[in-house]
Amino acid sequence: MMLRTSHIRVAVLFGPGHSIKPVWFDWERRKHTILETTYTWEDRKGDTKLLHFAVRDEGGLYELIFDTDEQTWSLEGIAANP
DSSP: OBOOOSEEEEEEEEOGGGOEEEEEEEETTEEEEOOEEEEEEEEEETTEEEEEEEEEETTEEEEEEEETTTTEEEEEEEEEOO
16 A cells, blocks of 8 residues: 655664664554664655655554655555555
């Protein structure tokens, strides 16, 4: 299932070398604890760098996007576990 949400709240850990690790996010009034980050990549929308994180919780796989200019997070897509 693909979707595009407005901004969501994400808790992150910042590490050495400018690393960012999402820990949990709120979506649909529920806190989703991230069990694993399966893939990360970046792209651009104009001059804005977007950081993508494919993350997994107990219910599925999610794509979180961090807009480095606006300093905001959005949820781009979901693949729910059967």
